[in-house]
Amino acid sequence: MKLNAILSGTTLGLAMATATHAQEITILCDDVGFGCSTMAPIAERFNEENPGKTVKLETVSYQTIVEALPVQLESGEGPDGAIITDLGGLSRYYLDLTSHVDAGYFEEEFGRTLEWLRGSDRKSKAVNGMPTSLTVNGAYVNLTLFEQAGVPVPEEGATWDEWAEAARQVAEATNTEFPMEMDRSGHRFASFAISHGAELVDEEGNPVADEGLKTAIEKFVGWHKDGTMPLDLWGAVGGSTHRELFEDFLNANVVFYFGGSWTLSRMDTEVGDLFEWAVVDTPCGPGSCTAMPGGGALVGFKHTEQPEVVGAYIDYVSQPENYKEIIAASVEIPAAGTLIEEGVDYPGASERTKTALSTFTNQIPKMAPAAYRFQGWRYQRAMMNALTTRISQVINDELTVDAALDRIKQDVELAIEAAEGN
Amino acid sequence: MRATAALSGAIAALAALPARAVEPVMHGAQKALGIKQMPWVFLIPNLLAVLLFSLMPVFINLFYSVTGSDRLYPVDRPYIGGANYETLFDCGNYLDPSTCSRDLFWRALGNTLVFVPVQVAAMIGIALFTAICLNRDIRGRGFFRSIFFFPVMLSPVVVALTWQWILQRNGALNGLLTSIGLNRVNWLVFPDSAFFWSVFVTVWAHMGFFTIILLAGLQSIPRDVYEAAKMDAASPWRVFTRITLPMLKPTLLVVFILCVIRSVQTFDELYVLTGGGPGSATILIVQYIYEVGFAIQPRNFGLAAAASLLLGAVLMIFTLIQLRLARGRNL
Structure with a gap:
């Protein structure tokens, strides 16, 4: 019992x-x-x-x-x-x-x-x-360097070219290593490309490699060749590897850093009061002043x-x-x-x-429809991987810009075909 | 004394129990199959393990390579025949990757074909030199043996990150150069220097393992042969070429095969150190397979499987040639 x-x-x-x-x-x-x-x-x-x-x-x-x-x-x-x-x-x-x-x-x-x-x-x-x-990607600038250089900080509505020019002047005057830097990420590059008129994906969900993307790649590669941007990220790294060099901004080695809102708490804790910094409105291109959501x-x-x-x-x-x-x-x-x-x-x-x-929140209404479309696209990552891989090849003279555009479109089409079992 | 003998007897009887238990089964098997088939019965456990862990993955890989979609379950994958192989081989000119549909596969293959001989030659050369030095009667020999073996124990990611900190723009090496008044070099930005460091880092990381094998080989060479050469006043070079190298050949062959296989499989260190860059200068075939199958979305398991089977076939041919050569020379 x-x-x-x-x-x-x-x-x-x-x-x-x-x-x-x-x-x-x-x-x-x-x-x-x-x-x-x-x-x-x-x-x-x-x-x-x-x-x-x-x-x-x-x-x-x-x-x-x-x-x-x-x-x-x-x-x-x-x-x-x-x-x-x-x-x-x-x-x-x-x-x-x-x-x-x-x-x-x-x-x-x-x-x-x-x-x-x-x-x-x-x-x-x-x-x-x-x-x-x-999250919104966007630009952080070192205001202390601008102040030391006596160069006015570009205002809302300033273009990418105006920012590049201002950052170059600051870097030259303050002996800073690099004027600009962008994380090696297709997502970061997408806002630059869309603001230059790139569509990246059409309404039917097909990849687009248009004149806007060509202009963006040419400008971006040019900035790496003339030293506006360091080669360490987009130049030195290959494949689809994500890479960022936040340490460059932290050590005041760069004037303008294109990252995103998720880095804010790190900025606050690590940069803190080491120097004056701010998030600025996303630079504009001929197409729009869009960031990527x-x-x-x-x-x-x-x-x-x-x-x-x-x-x-x-x-x-x-x-x-x-x-x-x-x-x-x-x-x-x-x-x-x-x-x-x-x-x-x-x-x-x-x-x-x-x-x-x-400031980041204020960028949301300015986002281009193409940016929203790209963010919700099932094959967004395939396009982002193709962008990082092929742009790095152009920077290293393995491909021409036109060949890179063909490859980007082909890479995504092959990815879609493969995913659908063809 | 008697108690010890009894205990030993009991242990022996206990140890024989499994054999006794199996004996009738083996007798039965021998009667049924005949004596000639019995070795197979003994080999079955090992053969099953090989089938399960070595051959099954090859067959699964083969299945994936002839099916499409980014789905993992076999039932969800439609048969597409040799489409993945056709895509890989779709090339205008095999010597110019830019004319190929999958240009990165050919770039990776080309890089691997350069990387492997360079790395294997450097690895064996340096490992042999180190082993010879460590085989001599030098002070602190044990300490140096440990030092050379130490990197082998490190995780490849730790190795790559350590060297990245050394080689990056603001890294330790450039710090050293600037402290002695030299200009900094961005080591990983230029294709040639990135390739050099890729070879250097992988040799540094694995050399200790091969050094130990070669050291064991050197120590197995009888001392009296060297003593006889000394009495004949043979020069050190002659001793090396006529005694050390020939007697070390069997060990060198093993080291060579292991080294080639490991070299072709190089992935972790370079993936972390260079990511295959600059551009595609250091992308090797295993990184390509990894990226296509697991990193890039949507995942193309079929293409990755096809590429890995091709790599496997190349490795098998290479190993067979090695073994054939070894047999031909009675090594």
């Missing part, structure tokens, strides 16, 4: 433990901006308020999310959810959250960026995740065995007070419409960072 009771108790205990364990989900995220550490307090609160449901945040590098996660997902494995940035490219793996969240609220708050999560399916109304933050999203994956928990957690994070708390801690631009309108108070950020954030 006693033995029976013990056995029953043990069995029940084991069953409960299994049930509790079965309610655990894992979310993969990196540690930059809206990521694991800024989301941790919210996850802890969720776990406390929902006994039996556990959210485990697993911190990994950005590279892991970009390169390893898609392979895991393709094999039907991987975490239950993640914060990802290839919004359209991973669309076929997303869990539709429509029945787990307030779809109307999501549509109202995240409308435009929600579209990016639907990939090439333009008719879909699925809620494939919660856009976390908006971007951002991440918190998504669940179809293969999860706990769709309710994933849905409940994403719904919990999307609640205005929780979402606002994470955005404030991560010092990023919110993706939710109401917060963009109302503005966010960033308690831990310096005045300079707050001003910089508002």
Whole structure:
């Protein structure tokens, strides 16, 4: 009798433990901006308020999310959810959250960026995740160097050429190594190209290598050849490798640095008061004064065995007070419409960072339709990889600009063909 | 004494138990298959392991190379025949990569064909020289052996990042040059210097491993042969060419084959150090396969599989030639 009771108790205990364990989900995220550490307090609160449901945040590098996660997902494995940035490219793996969240609220708050999560399916109304933050790429300048050189800082509406000229004057007067620098990233180059009139992708989702792109590549390569930009990034590195040299700006080795809003907290903590710096309005080209939008999203994956928990957690994070708390801690631009309108108070950020954030936010209305189209395109990464690879080859005289344009178009077409099984 | 003997007997009986248990099975197998087939029975466990871990991946690779789409599951991948191979071989002129549909594959192949002989020659030459030095009766020999072997224990990424910090524009090497009044050099920006450092870094990272093998080979050469040469007043060069090299040939052949295979497989160090640049100056075939299959989106597993099978075929031909030559010379 006693033995029976013990056995029953043990069995029940084991069953409960299994049930509790079965309610655990894992979310993969990196540690930059809206990521694991800024989301941790919210996850802890969720776990406390929902006994039996556990959210485990697993911190990994950005590279892991970009390169390893898609392979895991393709094999039907991987975490239950993640914060990802290839919004359209991973669309076929997303869990539709429509029945787990307030779809109307999501549509109202995240409308435009929600579209990016639907990939090439333009008719879909699925809620494939919660856009976390908006990122905007843009330019940081070293104001101290401008002041020392006695060169006026170009004002809003200044062109790329005017900025290059001003940066060259400053570099010459202050003996700074390089006037300008841009991360080796197709996303960064895309804003430069679109502002020069490039379309990159047409309405039907076909790659476009037009005169605008040609002008942009010629100018960009010219700046590397004449020393306006260092060869260390776009010249020295090959393939699709992402590379940035933030240290150059930190050490005042460069006057003008084209990065993005996600670097702000690093600017604040690492550059701080070493010298005066500011985010400036995105330079203009003949086509527009566009920056590239971007951002991440918190998504669940179809293969999860706990769709309710994933849905409940994403719904919990999307609640205005929780979402606002994470955005404030991560010092990023919110993706939710109401917060963009109302503005966010960033308690831990310096005045300079707050001003910089508002400058970044001011670029959003100036973004060209081509920039939005490119960001939501399923094959955006194929184009960005082709841009970095081929432009580096032009800088190293392996290809002419015309040959590079043909190659960029061909690379993306081959990628589309291969993806569609042809 | 008696207790020890009893214990030994018990252990021996225990050790024989598995053999006794299998004996009837083996008898049965021998009766059924005949004595000539019995070696196969013993080989089955190893053959299964080889089949599972070596041959299966080759067959899977073959399957991927003839199917399309960026899906991973076999059922989701349509058959496309030799399209991936046709794409790789679609070239106007094989000596001019820019006329090829997949120009980067041919650039990577061309770079590999230059990189491998240069790196293997440097690796074996330096490793042999180091092994000969370390084989001599020098002070602190153990310490130097450890020092040369140390980089082998480092992760390739650590090696690449360390050298990147040394070689970059504001790196340690340029700091040293400017401190003695010389101009800085942007080592990784120019194709030739980037290629040189690619070879240098990979040799530095792996040389210790080959040095140890060669050192073992040198130590197995009988001392009396050297003593006889000394009595005949043979010069050091003559001793090296007539005694050391011929007697080291079997070891050198092993080192050579291992070195070539490792050299063709070079990836991690260069991916982190140069990313294949400047332009495509240091992109090697394995990086191309990795980028096509895993880094560039959408992932083209089929093309990556086709390229890796071609690489495998080249490596196999090369190894067979090596073995044939070795057999011909009774090495």
